Amino acid sequence: xxxSNSEPMALTNTVLSALSSNSMFVTKEDIMGCIAGxxxxxxxxKPITPRNKKHHDIQVVTETDVTGQSTCEGTIEDLARFFQxxxxxxxxxxxxxxxxxxxxxxxxxxxxDRETKIIGIVSDRAITKNGHMILTLEDDSGICKALxxxxxxxxxxxxxxxxxxxxxxxxxxxxxxxxISEIFRPDIPFNNAWVPSDTSSKVAxxxxxxVGSRTFLDSNWKRMIRWLKDNAYDCExxxxxxxxxxxxxxxxxxxxxxxxDISDIYVQYETLSEYLKxxxxxxxxxxxxxxxxxxxxAEPQPALSEVFTKTFDSNVIMTGNPVNIRxxxxxxxxxxxxxxxxxxxGVQKLTYDDPTGVMKEMLVRRxxxxxxxxxxxxxxxxxxxxxxxxxxxxxxxxxxxxAGVMEYRGVKTINAxxxxxxxDYQKMHNFNPDPGxxxxxxxxxxxxxxxxxxx
Numbered sequence: 051x052x053x054s055n056s057e058p059m060a061l062t063n064t065v066l067s068a069l070s071s072n073s074m075f076v077t078k079e080d081i082m083g084c085i086a087g088x089x090x091x092x093x094x095x096k097p098i099t100p101r102n103k104k105h106h107d108i109q110v111v112t113e114t115d116v117t118g119q120s121t122c123e124g125t126i127e128d129l130a131r132f133f134q135x136x137x138x139x140x141x142x143x144x145x146x147x148x149x150x151x152x153x154x155x156x157x158x159x160x161x162x163d164r165e166t167k168i169i170g171i172v173s174d175r176a177i178t179k180n181g182h183m184i185l186t187l188e189d190d191s192g193i194c195k196a197l198x199x200x201x202x203x204x205x206x207x208x209x210x211x212x213x214x215x216x217x218x219x220x221x222x223x224x225x226x227x228x229x230i231s232e233i234f235r236p237d238i239p240f241n242n243a244w245v246p247s248d249t250s251s252k253v254a255x256x257x258x259x260x261v262g263s264r265t266f267l268d269s270n271w272k273r274m275i276r277w278l279k280d281n282a283y284d285c286e287x288x289x290x291x292x293x294x295x296x297x298x299x300x301x302x303x304x305x306x307x308x309x310x311d312i313s314d315i316y317v318q319y320e321t322l323s324e325y326l327k328x329x330x331x332x333x334x335x336x337x338x339x340x341x342x343x344x345x346x347x348a349e350p351q352p353a354l355s356e357v358f359t360k361t362f363d364s365n366v367i368m369t370g371n372p373v374n375i376r377x378x379x380x381x382x383x384x385x386x387x388x389x390x391x392x393x394x395x396g397v398q399k400l401t402y403d404d405p406t407g408v409m410k411e412m413l414v415r416r417x418x419x420x421x422x423x424x425x426x427x428x429x430x431x432x433x434x435x436x437x438x439x440x441x442x443x444x445x446x447x448x449x450x451x452x453a454g455v456m457e458y459r460g461v462k463t464i465n466a467x468x469x470x471x472x473x474d475y476q477k478m479h480n481f482n483p484d485p486g487x488x489x490x491x492x493x494x495x496x497x498x499x500x501x502x503x504x505x
């Protein structure tokens with residue numbers, strides 16, 4: 051009877067919505083009560099219009115996704131090309147600033163006795179015993195030592211190894227020291243702003259689901275699914291992005307097996323696929339890997355292999371990490387956020403309690419993971435995929451199991467919580483997560499709702 055209807059899925063949804071909340075079975079009478087020949091569907095005595103499938107406007111920006119494009123072999127040539135790509139791309143962004151202009155090669159600047167501007171990669175950073183900061187800057191013409199005096203207002207600047215920075219200053223006397231008077235970064239332009247549009251669609255973010263963990267918040271997840279079924283269509287929540295660590299993985303940290311509810315990685319992904327099938331059909335989803343997923347640990351990470359994703363529905367788009375997604379005119383940069391560990395370890399001012407503060411530093415440098423050789427493994431691809439070539443409208447990350455939102459120069463910056471309560475490993479490191487929160491962004495107005503399912 052269902053399949054003979056012209057809209058079988060719409061009929062099924064109508065029948066289910068018309069049932070009382072304590073019904074266990076769907077009967078022939080339930081079906082007959084919701085159908086009348088070829089007339090509109092009926093339920094509870096009144097016509098119900100079938101819900102048309104949403105026409106989605108979503109596109110993966112393929113040049114930002116390493117999936118299918120990885121060429122690195124880890125050779126010296128790969129590494130040289132990788133850093134040359136980083137330098138040239140970020141140099142171009144700095145030179146676009148109205149207050150900078152064209153940089154002079156370091157070798158040339160160090161031969162002149164006047165004010166100059168240079169751009170270099172920070173290959174080293176040190177504080178002298180007198181409190182001055184010494185930077186080693188490098189470009190394709192040479193290397194110089196650059197000094198920021200302890201009395202300079204710039205002495206408090208956050209500078210990390212391997213970032214690309216522009217500076218103004220001049221050579222000190224006849225020596226080999228360059229005295230810095232100004233610092234310029236690629237940054238988000240001052241005049242960048244969120245421009246409202248006429249779309250009423252919304253996008254939500256579900257990061258760090260960690261299916262398979264003993265501390266997965268099953269009841270809170272089900273509460274969220276129930277909310278989506280009751281509200282997503284009417285409030286036009288048409289897209290969901292999952293920014294990595296969708297399963298808990300195997301052997302990610304010492305003694306992880308003691309914290310697993312599902313110890314088979316294939317079963318973890320199969321279970322996740324069943325969970326996602328509960329999400330209303332009109333919602334298009336994007337799923338990318340994180341450091342707990344069955345993908346290479348080095349970033350950028352290609353999309354999950356079909357070996358793990360064959361049970362997922364076709365409305366789930368698999369992408370790499372990081373990646374840019376275009377949704378109804380908005381540019382969304384989604385990155386799992388592994389590099390936050392390096393930022394927080396290396397910069398005293400940054401903490402796990404303020405993940406959006408770390409993300410702001412990424413925006414300032416237009417780079418997701420500038421620090422090379424720490425916890426975040428970086429694959430030397432033919433280009434640096436972790437550069438923000440395009441200014442995003444929304445920048446979302448996860449990894450640290452925090453929940454936060456801020457706006458930086460028109461960019462909605464979101465850390466997208468987790469669906470895992472505190473693990474023994476986190477207790478050992480005195481880390482308290484902020485779970486069960488789903489950020490929802492109105493793609494028209496830019497309003498952000500941090501929907502909490504822990505209450």
